[in-house]
Amino acid sequence: MEWTFTLDQLPETARQFWDQFADKQVFTLDGPMGAGKTTLVKALCAAKGVQDATASPTFSIINEYAYTDTQGKPRRIFHLDLYRLRDEADAISAGVEDTLYQDAICFIEWPDLVAHMLPPDTVHLRLEVQPDQKRVLREIASSSK
Numbered sequence: 001m002e003w004t005f006t007l008d009q010l011p012e013t014a015r016q017f018w019d020q021f022a023d024k025q026v027f028t029l030d031g032p033m034g035a036g037k038t039t040l041v042k043a044l045c046a047a048k049g050v051q052d053a054t055a056s057p058t059f060s061i062i063n064e065y066a067y068t069d070t071q072g073k074p075r076r077i078f079h080l081d082l083y084r085l086r087d088e089a090d091a092i093s094a095g096v097e098d099t100l101y102q103d104a105i106c107f108i109e110w111p112d113l114v115a116h117m118l119p120p121d122t123v124h125l126r127l128e129v130q131p132d133q134k135r136v137l138r139e140i141a142s143s144s145k
Contacts (some may be wrong), residue, residue, distance in 0.1 A: 002138040013137070014047035016139070024123050026100060028111035031127035036135055040127060041079050041107045048077065056081060061094045076104040083110040
């Protein structure tokens, strides 16, 4: 899958994203610093109905958000930013592995450090900035579709 969008088109792109990946839970987000990974996650959270203020987890490592699914069940979204972690021990200590195997949606920025911990059905995404300031979000790999 691939989407090209402007900031104004992001809410619709988020809706389309969830139509495509309704049954997936773990997503990696690759892209250069400043590409808009956190902005994308904010829009994806909003599309799920998250009411909490969403922010970058750069310093907290893991942010957790609550929403209610279409059946009225309370659900969670984890947003992880692993940029500041040094190694796998840091990731484990921060609770990264615990978030990956819960019944929750999980977005992981800078995922290379924990690549071998990821569930087999993880969806790998790349966000790129175009010269016209549009963004391109593409699925770069996924298993067990």
